[in-house]
Amino acid sequence: MAHRRAAFLLAVALTVLGLATTQAQLQNGFYKGKCGANDVEAIVQGVVKARFSREPAVVAHLLRLQFHECGVNGCDGGLLIDGPGTEKTAPPNLSVKGYDLIADVKTELEKRCPGVVSCSDIEILATRDAVRLAGGNAYTVRTGRRDRRQSKAGDVNLPGPESTVAQATAFFGKLGLGQMDMVLLLGAHTVGVTHCSAIKSSRLYSYGGKAGATDPNLDPYYAFVYKNYVCPNKPSTDNTVVFLDDQWSALKVDKSFYKMLQKRRGVLSVDQNLYGHGAPTRWMVDMLANTENFSWLFPQALVKLSEVNVLTGAQGEIRRVCNKFN
Numbered sequence: 001m002a003h004r005r006a007a008f009l010l011a012v013a014l015t016v017l018g019l020a021t022t023q024a025q026l027q028n029g030f031y032k033g034k035c036g037a038n039d040v041e042a043i044v045q046g047v048v049k050a051r052f053s054r055e056p057a058v059v060a061h062l063l064r065l066q067f068h069e070c071g072v073n074g075c076d077g078g079l080l081i082d083g084p085g086t087e088k089t090a091p092p093n094l095s096v097k098g099y100d101l102i103a104d105v106k107t108e109l110e111k112r113c114p115g116v117v118s119c120s121d122i123e124i125l126a127t128r129d130a131v132r133l134a135g136g137n138a139y140t141v142r143t144g145r146r147d148r149r150q151s152k153a154g155d156v157n158l159p160g161p162e163s164t165v166a167q168a169t170a171f172f173g174k175l176g177l178g179q180m181d182m183v184l185l186l187g188a189h190t191v192g193v194t195h196c197s198a199i200k201s202s203r204l205y206s207y208g209g210k211a212g213a214t215d216p217n218l219d220p221y222y223a224f225v226y227k228n229y230v231c232p233n234k235p236s237t238d239n240t241v242v243f244l245d246d247q248w249s250a251l252k253v254d255k256s257f258y259k260m261l262q263k264r265r266g267v268l269s270v271d272q273n274l275y276g277h278g279a280p281t282r283w284m285v286d287m288l289a290n291t292e293n294f295s296w297l298f299p300q301a302l303v304k305l306s307e308v309n310v311l312t313g314a315q316g317e318i319r320r321v322c323n324k325f326n
């Protein structure tokens, strides 16, 4: 009898705990009815759409922003805080863009319902909208994230462009993401650019630290084009822009990235390594290049990334402006 009562009380306690945690979880349409008669997600979409029509590269800016946001202490708005000493000021930030778009969306929302929509949710919603505008599938994201009152440059430990599959896998593993998620998320390199500085020494002119050596994993025709036309070996080309994917679909969210890897035309080593001989990820690249699965698997991976270590409920805050704590 006593046992049964104890079991019953335990069940009640677990239910109450369960409810308490459910309350503090992300939800579909969290902002419905919370911004007067306004549709928060439609407002975000409107701003992204207007920007996209004059600056299609915004899809690349936002995808990278979501990675640098969620990959460091979770999707908590920490990347957006102005320095000194914040995540934004760490070296890998140098080329992250899209901050101004997040600020524009925030301004629009604050006019209608101040203090309601978090900056971290804006980042995730805006990226979702941009992916769709750039030819990706539409997808639903849950909302209700809160913004962290902390942002430290010292926490930024993102992998470098020459990472091996093992190193990259370990990084994504710490975020709770598997190898397939990683291969899908690196598919974001189907849009956007890098700079010659990221490939000159490592791939074109001193592979493996050997002066004059070219990376044998790079298609010889591409190596020729890069060396002679795009990134000639002189300092002035360091900031020359190179598309991460092929020139013809460089701003389209599609599976072409994986087709490039099959031809040894991945730009960054970290990308081409996914298709290395004997790499555990090689079959995934083939599968994504040879099927239409990327269109629906990519959104799923983005959603997983968007839910890494989020704050909800009464945690954190809703910032008034995205680049400063309240």
Ligand code: HEM
Pocket: 059, 060, 061, 063, 064, 066, 067, 095, 097, 159, 160, 161, 162, 163, 168, 185, 186, 188, 189, 191, 192, 193, 194, 195, 198, 244, 268, 270
């Ligand atoms: C091992 C993981 C990764 C590494 C080492 C890596 C590295 C890089 C590097 C070196 C650049 C070029 C930066 C520059 O020269 O300006 C870049 C650009 C980019 N990355 Fe990644 N990345 C990784 C994962 C991701 C993920 C998970 C996403 C998104 C889901 C992403 C999205 C992008 C985008 C869209 C760009 C182009 C940005 C633009 O054109 O503005 N990356 N990445």
Ligand SMILES: *[C@@H]1O[C@H](CO)[C@@H](O)[C@H](O)[C@H]1NC(C)=O
Pocket: 287, 291, 292, 293
């Ligand atoms: C990808 O698509 C093929 C058929 O198009 C299917 O057989 C396969 O199971 C899919 N892979 C994954 C990981 O969903």
Ligand SMILES: CC(=O)N[C@H]1CO[C@H](CO)[C@@H](O)[C@@H]1O
Pocket: 083, 088, 089, 090, 091, 092, 093, 094
């Ligand atoms: C926008 C921004 O804060 N950029 C900073 C990125 O980090 C470097 C130092 O690594 C700063 O000099 C930039 O100002």
